[in-house]
Amino acid sequence: MKFKFFRTFPIIVGLSILFGLAFSGLVVAPVFTSSIATASPGLVAYTPTEQHGRQIYLREGCVYCHSQQVRSVKADEPLSTSFGAAKAGDYYYDSPNALGTSRQGPDLSNEGRVWSKDYGDSAREYLIGHFKNPRAYNPQSIMPAYDYLSDSELSDLTDYMQALGAWKDHPPEETP
Amino acid sequence: MTTTPNTSITPADRIDWFQKITSPALEQKDKAMQVWLFSGVFWLTVMITIGVIEAVKLFYPEFLQGIPALAYGRLRAVHTNIGIFGFMSMGYLGAAFYMIPRLTRTPIFSETLGVLTAWGWNLNLLGGAIAIMLGFTKGKEYEELPFPFDMTIGLIEILIAGNLFSTVVLRRERQVYVSVWYVLLALIPFPIYYTLGNMRNFRGVEDAIINWFYSHNLFGIWLTALGLATLYYIVPKQANKPLVSHAISFLGFWTLAAFYPWNGGHHMIWGPVPNWVMAASVTASIAMFVPTFATMVNFGGTAFGTGDVIKRDVGYRFSLLAYASYVGTSLWGSGLAIMGLNAKYHFSSMTIAHVHLGFIGFGVAGLMAFIYYYLERGRKLQYSRSLAEWHFWLTAIGIVGYTVSMGVLGYLEGNAWFAGESVQSLLPLRYWYNVARAASGMLILVGQGLFLLNLWQTLTQPEALRSLALDELEVEERLAE
Numbered sequence: 061m062k063f064k065f066f067r068t069f070p071i072i073v074g075l076s077i078l079f080g081l082a083f084s085g086l087v088v089a090p091v092f093t094s095s096i097a098t099a100s101p102g103l104v105a106y107t108p109t110e111q112h113g114r115q116i117y118l119r120e121g122c123v124y125c126h127s128q129q130v131r132s133v134k135a136d137e138p139l140s141t142s143f144g145a146a147k148a149g150d151y152y153y154d155s156p157n158a159l160g161t162s163r164q165g166p167d168l169s170n171e172g173r174v175w176s177k178d179y180g181d182s183a184r185e186y187l188i189g190h191f192k193n194p195r196a197y198n199p200q201s202i203m204p205a206y207d208y209l210s211d212s213e214l215s216d217l218t219d220y221m222q223a224l225g226a227w228k229d230h231p232p233e234e235t236p
Numbered sequence: 237m238t239t240t241p242n243t244s245i246t247p248a249d250r251i252d253w254f255q256k257i258t259s260p261a262l263e264q265k266d267k268a269m270q271v272w273l274f275s276g277v278f279w280l281t282v283m284i285t286i287g288v289i290e291a292v293k294l295f296y297p298e299f300l301q302g303i304p305a306l307a308y309g310r311l312r313a314v315h316t317n318i319g320i321f322g323f324m325s326m327g328y329l330g331a332a333f334y335m336i337p338r339l340t341r342t343p344i345f346s347e348t349l350g351v352l353t354a355w356g357w358n359l360n361l362l363g364g365a366i367a368i369m370l371g372f373t374k375g376k377e378y379e380e381l382p383f384p385f386d387m388t389i390g391l392i393e394i395l396i397a398g399n400l401f402s403t404v405v406l407r408r409e410r411q412v413y414v415s416v417w418y419v420l421l422a423l424i425p426f427p428i429y430y431t432l433g434n435m436r437n438f439r440g441v442e443d444a445i446i447n448w449f450y451s452h453n454l455f456g457i458w459l460t461a462l463g464l465a466t467l468y469y470i471v472p473k474q475a476n477k478p479l480v481s482h483a484i485s486f487l488g489f490w491t492l493a494a495f496y497p498w499n500g501g502h503h504m505i506w507g508p509v510p511n512w513v514m515a516a517s518v519t520a521s522i523a524m525f526v527p528t529f530a531t532m533v534n535f536g537g538t539a540f541g542t543g544d545v546i547k548r549d550v551g552y553r554f555s556l557l558a559y560a561s562y563v564g565t566s567l568w569g570s571g572l573a574i575m576g577l578n579a580k581y582h583f584s585s586m587t588i589a590h591v592h593l594g595f596i597g598f599g600v601a602g603l604m605a606f607i608y609y610y611l612e613r614g615r616k617l618q619y620s621r622s623l624a625e626w627h628f629w630l631t632a633i634g635i636v637g638y639t640v641s642m643g644v645l646g647y648l649e650g651n652a653w654f655a656g657e658s659v660q661s662l663l664p665l666r667y668w669y670n671v672a673r674a675a676s677g678m679l680i681l682v683g684q685g686l687f688l689l690n691l692w693q694t695l696t697q698p699e700a701l702r703s704l705a706l707d708e709l710e711v712e713e714r715l716a717e
Binding site: 067068071072074075076078079081082083085086087089090091093095096097115118119120121122123124125127129131132133134135136137138145146147148149150151152153154155156157158159161162163164165166167194195198200201202203204205206207208 | 293294295297298301302303304307308309310312313371373374375376377404405410412417420421424425428429432437438439440441442443444445446447449457490493494497498500501503504506507508509510512513516517579580582583584587588650653654656658659660663664666667670
């Protein structure tokens, strides 16, 4: 039996080394990377309602259709010219992440600048109305209607939407 | 041979049969394997049904609207988790529970443990799926199952790994065939990346990198390894030829084990990750050409000149469909990691086409190949040839239809975005492609229905019940000794 074990032993050692290499490269090394471990200048932490809105965003699976990463490539040019490409520090307060891998719907990383709080009630009304019935605003939209969310849930989700990227418009006052 | 065959089957016999293959009471040969395998078939049907519902929602969003549990975003997570942990994990673990005792010439360490873990896995997954539908989710792709359902999977996997690994260690056959290597690759690292991915949330981009490290290992060295183990086992037997080269399978195995765990970062090429993560993942993804090529040459060479078997054996045809899909999806995946192509097509439907070619092409066809092989060669049962032919052609056309419709749509989307179009402006373009996708899924679902009918008729025909009775007799004699 000992002999038999030794025949599988090299396979197990080999696999452990190969897996361990990838583990240290992709899991351990990022912890020590400064661009990931520090927040972008001006980034603001989420308020409790925004954080709750974020949880609803994840619970309802918005992330499967909406990415939150603008890349510095030509396909993202309309987004990156107006808003700039995403940097690792922008996601400092995002836990869990919601970067997304698909664009069935538009990228939302700057939604708080598209429907800014500065526009007042009209922006909020648009966002809430659109959550409840997207096809009232765009008949061809395939977004699910989130009419089953409660008013407070819709309000928190809207807070989260309006927080996305909004910090880029309001740089904190420089402290000397 | 003292039993007299009964030729007429009553419903009571069928209930009796069902109880026999599901209860853990008797240490009967291949019992654990059957529970795993048929659970996989059950979840496969659920997965396809949910997939078709979702596909319909993508061109007719009012479909089943207003029921939170059936909202698109929740069903999406149920669809993927049942696909990964239900259909593919369980089905291919069934295949592993079949292959390992035969390749090691040793009975499974504990059939009872095998059956209990299978039922535990089933109940846990059912609970997890219901929890996601009720809105409990961790909210990250492929990590949705909430606590405690996620950790239970990790614990049960350790029991399965212990069961199969003990069988390998206690084996009577000294040679370790390549299928066993792949099963070991699947079983051993799983608890590490699974726990890491599901245990807690990390910060920002680090969380994303770990999310993809976990997810890609789940596809690469859990599902792919189990799938390839199965194909390496059945293809030479179906083709009735030895594998072309064990050296090439050795090369394919070790290069896959070396490169696949690095692939996770290719979901964030051009994204907000450090350059070296991108460089490592792109390199590893493109290096996946090596194991893909090795598998391609090995299976291709084995299958060369077996035209007569292709005509005769539906199971073998499914094997080749799985093989072609594996090669296609792997080359496509490596191609999509090339930075210029990734910039255009990463967020488009082309990624969806690629994943589905892997899942329904390689995953579904490979499992079907194994089940037909098991019925015909393992159990010596005669299944309906015409139903099997319908099943094959509906599945094959469905796979091609899905891949082409989503692949072409992804190509058009990527090019339109490259030309400066917005996501919203492509909605009219998508409509008919999404209809074609749902229709392809529907074909696969119909094929699956015919397969279930065929499977049921085959497993409850008199010979099947008789062979089960003989197995039982053998076990009783062994226990009496």
